[in-house]
Amino acid sequence: MAEKPRLDTTRLQKMAQAYWESAALMAAVELEVFTAIAHGHDTVPTVAKAVHISERNAERLLTALTAMTLLTRENDRLANAPDVQRFLVKDSDRYAGPWILFTKPRWTAFGELSNRLRSPEENRLGAYVNFTVEDARRYHAATYSIGMGAARLFSRSVDLKGRKLLLDLGGGSGAYSIVATQTFPGLKAIVLDLPPVTVVADEYIAANKAAERVTTLPGDFTRTEFPQGVDVVVMASNLPQYEPDLIRLVVGKAFAALVPGGEMHLVGETLHDDRSGPLSAALWGLNEAIQHSTGRAHTESEVKGYLQGAGFSDVAVHPFVPGVLSRIAGRKPA
Template identity: 40%
Template sequence: MADSKKKIGTERIQNIVYGFKHSAILWAGIELSLFTKVSEGACTIQDIASACGLSPLNAERMVVACTALGLLEKKQGKYVNAADVEEYLVEGKPRYFGAWSLMGRADFSDWLNLCERLTSPQPPSVLGIYEKMGPEQHEMLTRAMFNVGLGAGHKLAKQFDFSNHKLVLDLGGGSGAYCVALCRRFPQLRAIVFDFPDVCRVTDELIADSGLSDRIKTNPGDFTRDRFLEGVDAIMLNGNLTQYGPDEVRVIARRAYQALPPGGVMHIIAENLNDDKTGPLIAATWSIHEALLGSKGRAHSDAEVTGYLEEAGFRDVAATEFVQNILQRVTGWK
């Protein structure tokens, strides 16, 4: 009789162990402009070797590895980019994601010491390393986030009607990309990006490049400590929720509620956990990332974020999927 017991292998564990190698393959492909060259027509190993300045041997190694990872596809003997690679990793395209992807290398060595960080007796601070970043680090992060945020901002503009709002305050708005997308969609809307001074200097440039300096302004400061500006009727906290612990989020929600007029709205877009806190993996990863950064932040569940807004006084609070398995949007009204 055949053994009906399911055999347990090591493939899943090996793939997790090799995860950093897979990241390195992706980063090398971006740095070599491999995906851009493929998009431009380099479709054989010989073509890719010539276009990327690789030996035929190393070109074959890279192409095979990228194909095994699903970054490239082989069709009728020729290589093409996978659909998401073509959309996000080809230089010059509006949604180019390469600069953001390469940022993962900046803290790579820290991840190798995760156990040490988790057992450190050093207590976390509210923002950890974010408070200590220099101008160059802020600039790199802010510029890298622009295209990513612009795509998300366009998505928000389609999901939510801002036509009845006049002034939106973007807490920790970074590059200002959400505000740019919203102001392009809603001509009556103005916006303020509330972020650190070193960030706002770069944000002002990005806003000017977008031709919206007359409608989008920056407010340098720390929104966890400094006064919220008056006159806003919509407030956003997008993409940075995991930097804060529950106590800090409650304070932010209360201050937002106090700053808004009746009929005002608050949106929180974040990598939220499901209510059982079993995933998604991206949210769980961002959560543990905060241990490396020394902050009090962690990932929050949809139920927790809904609770923070309701405790502050917001009504009709609802959580909806924003980007499948990545981002949730929680919205509440005053």
């Protein structure tokens, strides 16, 4: 008879303590530990001095970061792991520190998750109710720090040659529009986002010298009338924030605004059809309980159904960032 696998609590303990790892990573970014190491402060005493903490605390933190494989240690010398060196050293052009701290303001709320799950409070705009320009500036420092990479991937994956006008729904910093109009000559783009966000998008557009190609339209994509003459619509990283009816509404509006032969791309965290994962999409869905929104994670087939239901043809799921983001696209029949 086959022996039953021995059960123990190791996996459960690890999950229960996982937030300690998040805290160690966020503290290291806030203290600029990885930047100090990149600048040659690569022993416990020199890191301690460079980031102004005691040697005892430096030893504690650096040991945890090494065990988390963010650092390597040879004798007394520390080094950043390759992804840390590329993305968490402050003077790197790919610095993604703001993204590491992006969800930190939700820390306390996640500590009260069971209460949030019991709460009946819900609103359509979720996290964006009472959003200020300052909130938008902090939020989009984070989305921009990883969004330009995703935007380059988008422009490599999709051929927009000959397209004239892209509507970027919830375009945030404008990253997708900035890169697409740089990549495809003749393409212009409109970033439709909430009024405080378009103030910030205008700053990124100006910083990238893209103002002649990319404009902004302040509004709410569930309510604001879409511009006409659009031949590409993109909606990136908005899926779990909205319930199915609202995504259907927005996809229907996009279909109506597109010229015949135009295309729509929904980029986002999607669940496998059996709702077994991936974890990232599942957690973004859970996060909507923290935001008091009506959103939830959607499966790939559900998203295909939203596009097909609106009238799109050739609807297909394309892998985008494997295990994290997919791109679901359709074409308005000519």
